[in-house]
Amino acid sequence: MICVVKWRRNMEYYHKFQLLAVVSLMFVFPNAQGWGEDGHAIICRIAQSRLSDSAAEAVKNLLPAYAQNDLGNVCSWADHVRFYLHWSAPLHFADTPDSLCNFQYNRDCMDENGEKGRCVVGAINNYTTQLLDYGKDTQYNLTQALLFLSHFMGDVHQPLHVGFTSDKGGNLINVEWYTRKQNLHHIWDVNIIETAEERFYNSDINGFTNAIQENITKTWSGQVKAWETCNSNQATCPEIYASEGIKAACQSAYKDAPEGSVLEDDYFLSRLPVVSFRLAQGGVRLAATLNRIFG
Numbered sequence: 617m618i619c620v621v622k623w624r625r626n627m628e629y630y631h632k633f634q635l636l637a638v639v640s641l642m643f644v645f646p647n648a649q650g651w652g653e654d655g656h657a658i659i660c661r662i663a664q665s666r667l668s669d670s671a672a673e674a675v676k677n678l679l680p681a682y683a684q685n686d687l688g689n690v691c692s693w694a695d696h697v698r699f700y701l702h703w704s705a706p707l708h709f710a711d712t713p714d715s716l717c718n719f720q721y722n723r724d725c726m727d728e729n730g731e732k733g734r735c736v737v738g739a740i741n742n743y744t745t746q747l748l749d750y751g752k753d754t755q756y757n758l759t760q761a762l763l764f765l766s767h768f769m770g771d772v773h774q775p776l777h778v779g780f781t782s783d784k785g786g787n788l789i790n791v792e793w794y795t796r797k798q799n800l801h802h803i804w805d806v807n808i809i810e811t812a813e814e815r816f817y818n819s820d821i822n823g824f825t826n827a828i829q830e831n832i833t834k835t836w837s838g839q840v841k842a843w844e845t846c847n848s849n850q851a852t853c854p855e856i857y858a859s860e861g862i863k864a865a866c867q868s869a870y871k872d873a874p875e876g877s878v879l880e881d882d883y884f885l886s887r888l889p890v891v892s893f894r895l896a897q898g899g900v901r902l903a904a905t906l907n908r909i910f911g
């Protein structure tokens with residue numbers, strides 16, 4: 617379980633965070649971990665389009681005014697603040713033992729100091745629990761909880777966010793993306809999505825988002841119910857999402873992409889369906905989680 621004392625202590629920084637959060641929007645920070653801006657925005661926009669009336673109302677109430685009721689506008693907030701909210705940095709991912717290709721909460725969900733629960737799976741559970749206070753007198757900043765939950769639900773669906781420990785989820789695997797030097801993690805965060813948008817959607821994020829939405833209602837429609845479902849009436853089930861993630865990392869992201877390899881059309885075209893699938897699952901599950909939280 618999450619260390620409650622630590623989380624509460626973190627809340628004390630809240631007022632400072634608010635100011636910094638606004639300031640952060642004025643800068644573009646490099647994106648080392650997390651889908652890039654577009655991946656997160658796609659997940660959040662898919663999710664917001666699937667909210668129940670009461671969940672849509674709650675999200676609207678909780679979003680800061682500058683988001684203009686578009687969750688996609690603030691879906692990367694957690695990446696922007698991680699550079700000064702240092703305590704939040706380990707919450708974007710989970711490291712698993714090399715080559716095992718599975719995720720176990722008790723074994724893998726901790727930060728570098730071994731503090732339990734401090735990984736993306738623990739963070740999703742924690743912010744879900746906080747949001748269940750909506751409508752009550754609460755100690756939590758529920759706006760911050762919504763932005764963290766929306767972001768981490770995206771991160772847990774990026775296969776290399778549940779990657780191997782020794783290569784830091786592909787961050788230490790240097791390859792070439794067509795003619796440019798890149799690390800494997802960044803290719804999954806940004807380059808596959810960017811290349812797809814450039815090549816197939818006129819560099820338009822909306823074109824890519826709409827294509828994924830269409831797959832959700834057509835090609836994958838038979839699977840959507842299963843994606844949404846959690847066992848034992850839990851509001852969210854990030855252990856399942858993380859287990860799928862490391863499996864996809866082994867079967868797709870790491871496969872045929874060792875240090876020094878040149879990744880071109882073969883890799884791009886065969887991995888793009890995996891990226892699209894995980895973006896779809898992330899959006900559907902964020903919506904399902906918010907619908908369960910807000911009734």
Ligand SMILES: [Zn+2]
Nearest residue numbers: 649650708771
């Ligand atoms: Zn992230």
